[in-house]
Amino acid sequence: MSTRTPIRRKASAQATPTAVLCNVMPRLLMASEVATVLRVTEKALEHWRRRGDGPAFIRLARNCIRYKEGDVIEYLERRVAE
Template structure:
């Protein structure tokens, strides 16, 4: 039996307003990628953290997406050298 990877946990939220949750279509539009790309990233365990409301209901916290995108900014290709 194959085991699925658990999604990356979202940061603990302090009491306050509920974050804006985006559908994969909205998240893809914000990021400039297809919803299918987000699905591939979820399956591989890469990409931004997401909220799994039910087995087939995935949402993305807009603030988490923006933070993830900011973490991906690179000034040059030399930053990829390991």
């Protein structure tokens, strides 16, 4: 029986395009995730969007809403009662 030693390849010095985008692009949350974090219903988020309240959102398509993680955090910080 022969045992083969696995060949180790040097890690590429260049980052892949996906890795670069992940470091640059903000994390996008679905409405269901934001609703869970804020402990409200998705319907409440929809109502807030129509009224212009709530965290800033991105409409990628007619029925595709996303929230930047930073915008949700900022919204929460603005809502802190003093």
